[in-house]
Amino acid sequence: MGSEWDPLLADDNSSGKVVRCVYSQTLNLTRDPPEGIFAMIDEHRATIVHALICGPRDTVYDGGFFYFLLRFPNDYPFSPPKVRLMTTGGGSVHFNPNLYSCGKVCLSILGTWSGPAWTPVQNLTSVLLSIQSLLSTDPYYNEPGVPRNVVASEQYSDYVRHETMRVAVLDMVGDTSLARSMPPKLLSVARSLFIAHFPVYRDTCEEHAKRNPEGAAFADPLGKTTGTFCWRGLGSRLAAVGSRLGAANFEPDAERSERDAEGEGGGQGGSGSPSGGSGGEWLSQALTPRQRHASPGQPAVARLSA
Amino acid sequence: MQVTVKSWHAVASWTWTSEDDVCGICHMPLDGCAPGAPGPGDDSPVVWGRCSHYFHLMCINTWLHNKNTCPICRRKWEFARCAA
Ligand SMILES: [Zn+2]
Ligand SMILES: [Zn+2]
Numbered sequence: 453m454g455s456e457w458d459p460l461l462a463d464d465n466s467s468g469k470v471v472r473c474v475y476s477q478t479l480n481l482t483r484d485p486p487e488g489i490f491a492m493i494d495e496h497r498a499t500i501v502h503a504l505i506c507g508p509r510d511t512v513y514d515g516g517f518f519y520f521l522l523r524f525p526n527d528y529p530f531s532p533p534k535v536r537l538m539t540t541g542g543g544s545v546h547f548n549p550n551l552y553s554c555g556k557v558c559l560s561i562l563g564t565w566s567g568p569a570w571t572p573v574q575n576l577t578s579v580l581l582s583i584q585s586l587l588s589t590d591p592y593y594n595e596p597g598v599p600r601n602v603v604a605s606e607q608y609s610d611y612v613r614h615e616t617m618r619v620a621v622l623d624m625v626g627d628t629s630l631a632r633s634m635p636p637k638l639l640s641v642a643r644s645l646f647i648a649h650f651p652v653y654r655d656t657c658e659e660h661a662k663r664n665p666e667g668a669a670f671a672d673p674l675g676k677t678t679g680t681f682c683w684r685g686l687g688s689r690l691a692a693v694g695s696r697l698g699a700a701n702f703e704p705d706a707e708r709s710e711r712d713a714e715g716e717g718g719g720q721g722g723s724g725s726p727s728g729g730s731g732g733e734w735l736s737q738a739l740t741p742r743q744r745h746a747s748p749g750q751p752a753v754a755r756l757s758a
Numbered sequence: 759m760q761v762t763v764k765s766w767h768a769v770a771s772w773t774w775t776s777e778d779d780v781c782g783i784c785h786m787p788l789d790g791c792a793p794g795a796p797g798p799g800d801d802s803p804v805v806w807g808r809c810s811h812y813f814h815l816m817c818i819n820t821w822l823h824n825k826n827t828c829p830i831c832r833r834k835w836e837f838a839r840c841a842a
Contacts, residue, residue, distance in 0.1 A: 571829035
């Protein structure tokens, strides 16, 4: 159990070559960002990149903000960056069989998992896309060798969905030390996406409060965590954070009224993702063209510190 | 507003070739200068592997210190003969 993977424990001497490489790869990413991925270079250390990966829609990570720190070694791109997940609830949440609660990211291209290793044609974008692909619909099955088990998979998903709301949503946009530790530009990206997605969060809390009774223990089939469900508590926290950030009155579009109409049809929809297309386009909606092509002074999207 | 394309009659196409003409390792133009090379052109030659992937000589050599595989297709790297 070494700590070679950990960007927080690496040396801080950097060559000009690496700095240029990191700069151009970050620039490429911000010019043509994959959906739900944002990145920026640290203001003081040019070989450190802060990245925000949004949980893809229709997964248990939907609407979550996963904050990563990447450090590019001196021989980059000939060896991979070191990557750490910072969104761990203070080391308490095991978001995925490949995302440890200590922040370690297990991916073969990072040299922290078996499988195809790093090669120098990988880059910042491909690393972040690989991480994003871990945030999948049934994360339980990322655990190697587990047999097909629908009940266990649902139990794990219930746990992850709850912790996504508690830690990857509310801790990330609320007034927490984790939120304060992020670059302000990334925080404002997360907060504006939060506001756009607010009605969906509210529905998720309501829906899952019915499914997972308040105070019931997590049933983590991988046995890595303990804790209890508190969807009602999260609902109140959501309302408080939402009103502080000005999201509580957010009824932006036809989408919301569609969802209300669907809701009146009776709640026989399954668990899991919000019904149909509702909540689906939140990321693309939130990323208006104005934000995508950030202009000077525009705080939202990950611009490079020159 | 939404536009539906009903038919498409292509008369010509063109493309920038620059995307293909960069080294996959350093992302600099192949006819430009690899990082650390003294200059472009003959000072920063381009080499092909038998797998048909190509890189700046300096870039692939640095990688071959670590591993004897093509960075793109992961096959064993063998230099193609000149003028292949
Ligand atoms: Zn090169
Ligand atoms: Zn090849």
